[in-house]
Amino acid sequence: xxxxxxxxxxxxxxxxxxxxxxxxxxxxxxxxxxxxxxxxxxxxxxxxxxxxxxxxxxxxxxxxxxxxxxxxxxxxxxxxxxxxxxxxxxxxxxxxxxxxxxxxxxxxxxxxxxxxxxxxxxxxxxxxxxxxxxxxxxxxxxxxxxxxxxxxxxxxxxxxxxxxxxxxxxxxxxxxxxxxxxxxxxxxxxxxxxxxxxxxxxxxxxxxxxxxxxxxxxxxxxxxxxxxxxxxxxxxxxxxxxxxxxxxxxxxxxxxxxxxxxxxxxxxxxxxxxxxxxxxxxxxxxxxxxxxxxxxxxxxxxxxxxxxxxxxxxxxxxxxxxxxxxxxxxxxxxxxxxxxxxxxxxxxxxxxxxxxxxxxxxxxxxxxxxxxxxxxxxxxxxxxxxxxxxxxxxxxxxxxxxxxxxxxxxxxxxxxxxxxxxxxxxxxxxxxxxxxxxxxxxxxxxxxxxxxxxxxxxxxxxxxxxxxxxxxxxxxxxxxxxxxxxxxxxxxxxxx
Amino acid sequence: xxxxxxxxxxxxxxxxxxxxxxxxxxxxxxxxxxxxxxxxxxxxxxxxxxxxxxxxxxxxxxxxxxxxxxxxxxxxxxxxxxxxxxxxxxxxxxxxxxxxxxxxxxxxxxxxxxxxxxxxxxxxxxxxxxxxxxxxxxxxxxxxxxxxxxxxxxxxxxxxxxxxxxxxxxxxxxxxxxxxxxxxxxxxxxxxxxxxxxxxxxxxxxxxxxxxxxxxxxxxxxxxxxxxxxxxxxxxxxxxxxxxxxxxxxxxxxxxxxxxxxxxxxxxxxxxxxxxxxxxxxxxxxxxxxxxxxxxxxxxxxxxxxxxxxxxxxxxxxxxxxxxxxxxxxxxxxxxxxxxxxxxxxxxxxxxxxxxxxxxxxxxxxxxxxxxxxxxxxxxxxxxxxxxxxxxxxxxxxxxxxxxxxxxxxxxxxxxxxxxxxxxxxxxxxxxxxxxxxxxxxxxxxxxxxxxxxxxxxxxxxxxxxxxxxxxxxxxxxxxxxxxxxxxxxxxxxxxxxxxx
Numbered sequence: 001x002x003x004x005x006x007x008x009x010x011x012x013x014x015x016x017x018x019x020x021x022x023x024x025x026x027x028x029x030x031x032x033x034x035x036x037x038x039x040x041x042x043x044x045x046x047x048x049x050x051x052x053x054x055x056x057x058x059x060x061x062x063x064x065x066x067x068x069x070x071x072x073x074x075x076x077x078x079x080x081x082x083x084x085x086x087x088x089x090x091x092x093x094x095x096x097x098x099x100x101x102x103x104x105x106x107x108x109x110x111x112x113x114x115x116x117x118x119x120x121x122x123x124x125x126x127x128x129x130x131x132x133x134x135x136x137x138x139x140x141x142x143x144x145x146x147x148x149x150x151x152x153x154x155x156x157x158x159x160x161x162x163x164x165x166x167x168x169x170x171x172x173x174x175x176x177x178x179x180x181x182x183x184x185x186x187x188x189x190x191x192x193x194x195x196x197x198x199x200x201x202x203x204x205x206x207x208x209x210x211x212x213x214x215x216x217x218x219x220x221x222x223x224x225x226x227x228x229x230x231x232x233x234x235x236x237x238x239x240x241x242x243x244x245x246x247x248x249x250x251x252x253x254x255x256x257x258x259x260x261x262x263x264x265x266x267x268x269x270x271x272x273x274x275x276x277x278x279x280x281x282x283x284x285x286x287x288x289x290x291x292x293x294x295x296x297x298x299x300x301x302x303x304x305x306x307x308x309x310x311x312x313x314x315x316x317x318x319x320x321x322x323x324x325x326x327x328x329x330x331x332x333x334x335x336x337x338x339x340x341x342x343x344x345x346x347x348x349x350x351x352x353x354x355x356x357x358x359x360x361x362x363x364x365x366x367x368x369x370x371x372x373x374x375x376x377x378x379x380x381x382x383x384x385x386x387x388x389x390x391x392x393x394x395x396x397x398x399x400x401x402x403x404x405x406x407x408x409x410x411x412x413x414x415x416x417x418x419x420x421x422x423x424x425x426x427x428x429x430x431x432x433x434x435x436x437x438x439x440x441x442x443x444x445x446x447x448x449x450x451x452x453x454x455x456x457x458x459x460x461x462x463x464x465x466x467x468x469x470x471x472x473x474x475x476x477x478x479x480x481x482x483x484x485x486x487x488x489x490x491x492x493x494x495x496x
Numbered sequence: 497x498x499x500x501x502x503x504x505x506x507x508x509x510x511x512x513x514x515x516x517x518x519x520x521x522x523x524x525x526x527x528x529x530x531x532x533x534x535x536x537x538x539x540x541x542x543x544x545x546x547x548x549x550x551x552x553x554x555x556x557x558x559x560x561x562x563x564x565x566x567x568x569x570x571x572x573x574x575x576x577x578x579x580x581x582x583x584x585x586x587x588x589x590x591x592x593x594x595x596x597x598x599x600x601x602x603x604x605x606x607x608x609x610x611x612x613x614x615x616x617x618x619x620x621x622x623x624x625x626x627x628x629x630x631x632x633x634x635x636x637x638x639x640x641x642x643x644x645x646x647x648x649x650x651x652x653x654x655x656x657x658x659x660x661x662x663x664x665x666x667x668x669x670x671x672x673x674x675x676x677x678x679x680x681x682x683x684x685x686x687x688x689x690x691x692x693x694x695x696x697x698x699x700x701x702x703x704x705x706x707x708x709x710x711x712x713x714x715x716x717x718x719x720x721x722x723x724x725x726x727x728x729x730x731x732x733x734x735x736x737x738x739x740x741x742x743x744x745x746x747x748x749x750x751x752x753x754x755x756x757x758x759x760x761x762x763x764x765x766x767x768x769x770x771x772x773x774x775x776x777x778x779x780x781x782x783x784x785x786x787x788x789x790x791x792x793x794x795x796x797x798x799x800x801x802x803x804x805x806x807x808x809x810x811x812x813x814x815x816x817x818x819x820x821x822x823x824x825x826x827x828x829x830x831x832x833x834x835x836x837x838x839x840x841x842x843x844x845x846x847x848x849x850x851x852x853x854x855x856x857x858x859x860x861x862x863x864x865x866x867x868x869x870x871x872x873x874x875x876x877x878x879x880x881x882x883x884x885x886x887x888x889x890x891x892x893x894x895x896x897x898x899x900x901x902x903x904x905x906x907x908x909x910x911x912x913x914x915x916x917x918x919x920x921x922x923x924x925x926x927x928x929x930x931x932x933x934x935x936x937x938x939x940x941x942x943x944x945x946x947x948x949x950x951x952x953x954x955x956x957x958x959x960x961x962x963x964x965x966x967x968x969x970x971x972x973x974x975x976x977x978x979x980x981x982x983x984x985x986x987x988x989x990x991x992x993x994x995x996x997x
Contacts, residue, residue, distance in 0.1 A: 006666060191500045427676055466507070470514060478518065483669035484616070484660055 001041040003255045024185035035163035046125040054160045057135040061142045065149040080143045091132050099330030127167030138174040147174045164259040168252040170270040170290035187264035196454035200258030203453045208251035209480030211435045215244045221423035226401040232413035234405045241391045242384045273447040278375040280344040295320050318342040337389040521682050522671050529576030529621025532697040544595045546571035550603030551579045556800040557750040560696035561842035562810040564835040568825030573697030576622040580609050581730040583622040586635035604747045607765045608758045612726045613641040616660045640664050694838035701795040701802045708753045708798040710790045716756045720764035735772040749778040753798035786812040852986045856996045859894030861988045872914045872977045876967040878955045880906045887994030910942045910956045934977045
């Protein structure tokens with residue numbers, strides 16, 4: 001069930017109504033049923049996978065605790081290792097087996113050895129990477145004694161399957177979401193939560209339906225036709241994809257956060273004005289925060305983080321970003337994208353002292369707006385350059401795309417109205433530009449004042465608040481990409 | 497708490513108002529389906545004596561204006577493009593909620609429908625104009641294919657069509673993207689066109705199609721072919737409903753280029769009508785008796801009649817009703833003024849344009865325009881320094897005299913009159929552009945310069961709002977705008993010989 005579907009438009013109010021009217025003790029059951037219904041609307045059989053993941057980590061947690069209580073640390077480690085291995089094995093089978101076999105075959109064919117075929121033919125279960133990580137995060141937390149072991153299976157099952165963030169994040173931590181679920185009977189129905197949550201959801205729908213699905217046309221046009229396009233169109237396409245993936249992904253998290261808030265839950269923020277980042281490191285503090293902190297806590301630190309010398313730090317960083325690339329999809333393009341970000345970070349760290357010296361010698365004022373602006377722009381260029389690998393279907397396509405940007409320069413296209421010939425007619429293009437300006441303004445609220453849209457509106461008078469809400473609402477229902485004539489796009493991150 | 501409830505109620509009210517306004521602007525306004533039923537709802541209760549039902553063969557071939565003009569019957573053409581029998585049945589149910597017609601005329605061309613489901617476009621045109629009710633829900637359910645009903649649905653529908661069908665009942669989804677095509681008609685009452693105030697559902701086609709010859713029915717096989725089960729079911733429902741309400745249902749097939757297979761299906765339908773003791777007349781068997789000429793009376797591709805053919809057919813239908821039913825002639829009855837007004841609009845827009853097209857003398861033409869205060873017009877003269885006939889000179893002098901134009905002799909120029917008063921004139925042969933507003937929404941511009949692409953001579957001319965240039969290629973042009981119907985209705989042009997073109 002997509003958020004931007006009639007199905008969800010009916011589903012969500014019904015769930016809300018039930019959630020608010022049933023006795024508070026039954027809330028978690030209602031939410032659990034709703035969450036499984038939500039997930040099963042894609043493919044009922046795959047509910048078994050999430051159920052297995054839930055059961056294995058739940059039981060693992062209990063056994064682990066018992067072992068720890070008895071000071072059987074080795075046994076605890078075995079249990080932890082087994083649960084992680086089983087869950088990762090499932091993830092691997094469904095997500096990476098095809099990729100692994102095709103690469104193996106590529107190697108084997110060079111050696112003239114008979115080709116292996118994939119015994120399974122699975123469709124990728126929606127959101128498998130998200131809930132698997134969430135469940136693994138829990139069992140690691142239990143092992144680290146960061147959270148008390150959950151003994152109520154229904155509550156734990158709800159933690160793994162909580163429908164707002166089930167298929168595309170944020171990847172919640174047990175310390176946050178599980179604790180709230182345990183206290184679900186204490187959550188009060190609040191007018192403020194409901195209205196603020198709805199405003200946040202509305203903003204999410206605006207990002208997805210007005211911006212992401214419209215700008216996707218530009219990105220798709222550029223990437224599908226890169227072999228015949230010139231520099232201007234390709235740069236526009238790359239920038240368009242940067243905005244598309246941000247709006248697409250952040251919109252899902254935003255709708256999830258809003259939907260949870262309506263019910264009184266606080267999910268973690270997943271995006272914090274990522275394109276205002278002044279360095280790649282800063283970018284990863286702002287982009288898909290729930291995943292980057294997951295990797296930091298459960299991979300980078302266990303690898304030793306930056307405590308084992310420079311070289312080891314660089315290696316750890318590189319490993320984390322390679323894994324991040326693999327997490328995003330079974331394709332070399334994602335791995336290359338991850339590796340590129342790893343290289344960015346390592347080079348950034350190595351060159352930092354040199355840059356600092358140069359700035360000092362040149363007398364650069366690091367507090368000046370222009371300095372910050374330059375850093376933001378240069379970071380965006382690096383990030384967007386990497387997005388080309390992320391979006392392209394093969395690495396060679398990405399290099400083809402990039403090489404045409406530098407070889408087929410057509411500066412005149414800036415002036416001759418070519419921008420209106422990239423797949424969006426003039427009216428749609430103008431509408432898109434206007435919507436991106438709105439996005440910029442809302443992001444600036446966050447960047448400069450640290451306020452999310454609902455928090456900012458809360459401070460305003462009712463007339464202005466309602467004016468903004470109605471404007472957003474009608475922008476979505478009129479200009480949203482849905483229904484006949486629009487090919488409603490899946491959220492990009494569903495495939496991860 | 498109380499304060500919050502008030503806020504929520506206010507918010508919902510405002511939302512309903514805004515959404516209602518947006519919806520009325522965005523909703524489809526097709527002339528071949530939506531406008532008919534939208535207008536039907538505005539009719540006085542129990543005012544319609546002859547209810548016309550059917551598809552485009554109804555609204556393009558039967559003119560309520562002619563049934564009024566020649567017989568005084570109050571009729572309404574409640575039809576929509578390609579409307580299947582089941583939607584026609586639901587239209588009848590809808591119509592009988594507010595009207596008790598003396599007779600129902602069903603144009604039965606769509607009895608040939610084979611498919612059990614209509615396309616998205618057909619459903620929209622037939623059903624989106626209906627008010628929400630149980631009847632509408634049933635009509636939607638009946639027309640729309642429900643996913644999973646048939647095993648072979650993959651062969652019948654594309655995935656996109658299946659998705660479209662799911663979205664059909666959610667009307668706004670289907671037209672929210674119309675923001676790119678909104679025009680004045682979407683915002684203004686009566687679509688910004690006064691003729692719709694008295695609209696009775698018919699559509700006039702004026703083009704002439706000459707490709708087809710009259711089908712030779714004598715060569716046709718007359719073995720009846722059964723109607724599709726669903727079409728027959730609903731045809732019978734229509735007849736049943738007529739019997740139940742005591743209203744005769746006359747099925748007619750309007751003349752068109754009928755193929756043999758369809759003829760055989762109509763023969764089958766005729767038998768069904770006979771079972772119910774109802775009339776069934778296939779006018780394709782009566783080409784000669786109604787005087788239909790396939791070389792002048794056919795519109796677009798042979799499927800429909802143009803104004804010449806439709807007038808003949810409608811008159812013949814009127815006679816049939818006159819001969820078989822005791823219908824009232826409401827002409828002169830003030831309660832039926834809207835039909836009178838509709839007929840007046842028809843007279844002004846089509847045929848002889850209120851008598852204007854039959855006038856062959858410029859002077860008389862202007863006198864006619866001045867005799868009614870409904871006209872605005874521009875007189876354009878070009879090339880008056882050249883040679884032309886005495887006849888034309890007399891006509892122009894007569895025009896000048898009638899209009900009170902005081903000139904030293906005849907000269908080129910443009911004169912614009914509104915309600916008989918001179919609003920603007922220019923006789924100086926220098927480049928100029930003068931916008932002139934005939935009414936709120938129709939602009940023209942008077943100009944001087946080279947009008948034709950290959951021309952070298954400069955002329956006075958009129959540029960229409962669509963960019964088209966008129967009134968430069970003859971010595972005398974009178975460009976006439978009818979304020980009653982708010983549109984340009986006629987152009988009088990005469991060359992050097994003084995004879996109307």
